[in-house]
Amino acid sequence: LFFAFSPNRLNSCGRLHSLARCQVIVGLIVLILAALADFLSSNESAIRLVALVECCSVYFIVTGVIGILGAASHRQSLLIAFMVMSIHVIMIFVPAIVIVSSFDIHFHQAECFAQCDWHLLATSLPKDSKCQILCGANVTDNQRSQMSRLGTDFKLDAGIIAASILELIFALGSAILCGRKLGAVCRQTNKDEEVPIMNVSALCFVELVSD
Secondary structure, three states, X not given: OEOXXXXXXXXXXXXXXXXXXXXXXXXXXXXXXXXXXXXXXXXXXXXXXXXXXXXXXXXHHHHHHHHHHHHHHOEHHHHHHHHHHHHHHHHHHHHHHHHHHHHHHHHHHOOEEEEEOOOOOOOOOOOOOOEEEEEHHHOOHHHHHHOEXXXXXXXXXXXXXXXXHHHHHHHHHHHHHHHHHHHHHHHHHHHHHHHHHHHHXXXXXXXXXXX
């Protein structure tokens, strides 16, 4: 199914195309910042949830690409997919990035260090294991050399959060605009189905009168 090329719908498709492009750009920015944060944390022997933010940013990019294709082709299936993925961005991916980056900022500002008998990102915990987190003045110089730093640079995580909030705004606008467009199409389809029925009824009435 294709949308009718009325001026209003073409304008809305232009706005949708712009929002989708913004999502792609923001996704690329978040991807670059997250990769840089992971690189710096690996050099500083710091611990962070590696690749989580990168996966979310790739989803942002894919969402934007689908939105661009949907706005260009006017296909209902692509616009529905774009709306659903934008809702996923709003409900799942942006909150996940904000929560993880906020923890990184908190741990980094508090100068927290961790030491465990097992890797913090391990899928299973060994029996009778031990893990401790020390922050601020509680960490001696000797412990700092043996423990791993938690969190990364404040500027990078703050940039990731700011970009994610922009993504949230663009995704919200995209979801609302897609919903309005799809609703308009459903109403237009119902009107198109009613017209033939009315024409048939009028024809039958004319035939009865003529008889």
